[in-house]
Amino acid sequence: MEIQTESFSIESHSRFEILSVTPEVEATIEDLGVTDGLVYVSTPHTSAALSTNEYEEKLLDDMIDKFKEIAPPDEGYYHDLDHITAGEQPNAHAHLISAMIKRPVLLVLRDGDLDLGTWEEVMFFELCGPRERTITTTILQ
Amino acid sequence: MEIQTESFSIESHSRFEILSVTPEVEATIEDLGVTDGLVYVSTPHTSAALSTNEYEEKLLDDMIDKFKEIAPPDEGYYHDLDHITAGEQPNAHAHLISAMIKRPVLLVLRDGDLDLGTWEEVMFFELCGPRERTITTTILQ
Amino acid sequence: MEIQTESFSIESHSRFEILSVTPEVEATIEDLGVTDGLVYVSTPHTSAALSTNEYEEKLLDDMIDKFKEIAPPDEGYYHDLDHITAGEQPNAHAHLISAMIKRPVLLVLRDGDLDLGTWEEVMFFELCGPRERTITTTILQ
Numbered sequence: 001m002e003i004q005t006e007s008f009s010i011e012s013h014s015r016f017e018i019l020s021v022t023p024e025v026e027a028t029i030e031d032l033g034v035t036d037g038l039v040y041v042s043t044p045h046t047s048a049a050l051s052t053n054e055y056e057e058k059l060l061d062d063m064i065d066k067f068k069e070i071a072p073p074d075e076g077y078y079h080d081l082d083h084i085t086a087g088e089q090p091n092a093h094a095h096l097i098s099a100m101i102k103r104p105v106l107l108v109l110r111d112g113d114l115d116l117g118t119w120e121e122v123m124f125f126e127l128c129g130p131r132e133r134t135i136t137t138t139i140l141q
Numbered sequence: 142m143e144i145q146t147e148s149f150s151i152e153s154h155s156r157f158e159i160l161s162v163t164p165e166v167e168a169t170i171e172d173l174g175v176t177d178g179l180v181y182v183s184t185p186h187t188s189a190a191l192s193t194n195e196y197e198e199k200l201l202d203d204m205i206d207k208f209k210e211i212a213p214p215d216e217g218y219y220h221d222l223d224h225i226t227a228g229e230q231p232n233a234h235a236h237l238i239s240a241m242i243k244r245p246v247l248l249v250l251r252d253g254d255l256d257l258g259t260w261e262e263v264m265f266f267e268l269c270g271p272r273e274r275t276i277t278t279t280i281l282q
Numbered sequence: 283m284e285i286q287t288e289s290f291s292i293e294s295h296s297r298f299e300i301l302s303v304t305p306e307v308e309a310t311i312e313d314l315g316v317t318d319g320l321v322y323v324s325t326p327h328t329s330a331a332l333s334t335n336e337y338e339e340k341l342l343d344d345m346i347d348k349f350k351e352i353a354p355p356d357e358g359y360y361h362d363l364d365h366i367t368a369g370e371q372p373n374a375h376a377h378l379i380s381a382m383i384k385r386p387v388l389l390v391l392r393d394g395d396l397d398l399g400t401w402e403e404v405m406f407f408e409l410c411g412p413r414e415r416t417i418t419t420t421i422l423q
Contacts (some may be wrong), residue, residue: 017340038181059219062219096348102333104388178285200359200377203360237347242382245386
């Protein structure tokens with residue numbers, strides 16, 4: 001088995017933001033010159049998440065609303081006490097939401113095509129931005 | 142590394158329904174004639190989910206109740222506005238629940254046996270049925 | 283592709299408990315003598331979970347609080363009726379929380395190093411303890 005890895009950075013612009021990274025993943029695959037294999041897309045951040053879903057503008061708003069409802073950012077979490085004292089942005093909510101939605105993205109690559117569903121995109125969930133974030137594409141063949 | 146893929150269809154019969162697809166996955170593996178490898182079970186749908194859990198009838202009811210409580214189908218989501226105008230079934234709740242529960246199912250196959258836990262089954266979660274849905278089994282060896 | 287598997291046991295000490303198993307996973311990798319490959323960490327239990335996140339003591343308390351809030355242990359689930367009659371500990375909440383947070387943990391191993399993020403640990407979530415639990419490390423190379 002051969003393993004190839006390449007990372008790219010993205011920039012989020014607000015505290016909560018959902019970005020499609022399908023183009024960047026496809027560009028990485030093209031860059032690595034691979035046409036067949038198993039593609040694993042991941043992010044090492046614990047206050048953000050990666051997943052797949054339908055990338056529809058209004059649905060993104062619904063998602064952010066729902067995640068904030070489930071784990072409101074300003075709920076006085078124990079983890080945030082030190083952050084707040086230090087004048088930093090609290091981020092416990094981001095870890096909690098990540099615990100619920102983050103998952104490894106696995107896609108089968110065949111003849112240069114990823115087996116994404118009709119409405120499916122690889123999506124990065126910024127839960128504690130704005131920041132620069134890293135996403136890694138690993139190809140097994 | 143060799144990658145083999147085979148898909149099957151299932152039919153859901155109501156809006157919310159949880160189906161065990163362990164028999165279909167096992168039949169696919171037998172069909173492909175593979176006895177050792179890594180098995181990846183996936184579904185391309187973004188308003189449904191795949192996971193593993195205990196397939197116990199009453200627990201399925203508890204799961205559906207809980208998912209509906211977390212993301213009620215008729216909460217007036219932005220994503221549903223156009224669907225409702227067009228006379229279609231709203232499905233934002235299905236995308237939201239999928240974002241929370243969907244995960245890639247990975248199983249190790251050894252001497253023809255899948256390493257499922259004692260109570261563990263591969264389960265398909267219909268969140269927006271009834272429909273015909275596709276599930277794909279990918280085997281790496 | 284070569285697949286190697288090794289399991290280890292951990293002991294949880296209370297009903298809800300989050301344990302870092304990064305040291306055990308790293309020890310398994312060293313034990314198997316592998317320096318490069320894809321590492322898949324899993325648990326077969328359906329009333330527990332495995333994931334990655336920041337292992338910070340106060341955040342662990344926040345997580346347990348949040349999971350209990352989302353699926354309270356004593357909510358009178360259908361699944362628990364038989365358990366309670368039999369004098370056993372109810373566990374529907376554990377299956378529900380597992381459905382929401384469990385995910386396969388996949389890590390790339392390069393020159394003996396796992397690609398965990400700065401704050402990222404492999405974490406076992408006991409949702410129905412105390413118990414002895416099994417965790418399996420599978421390495422593909």
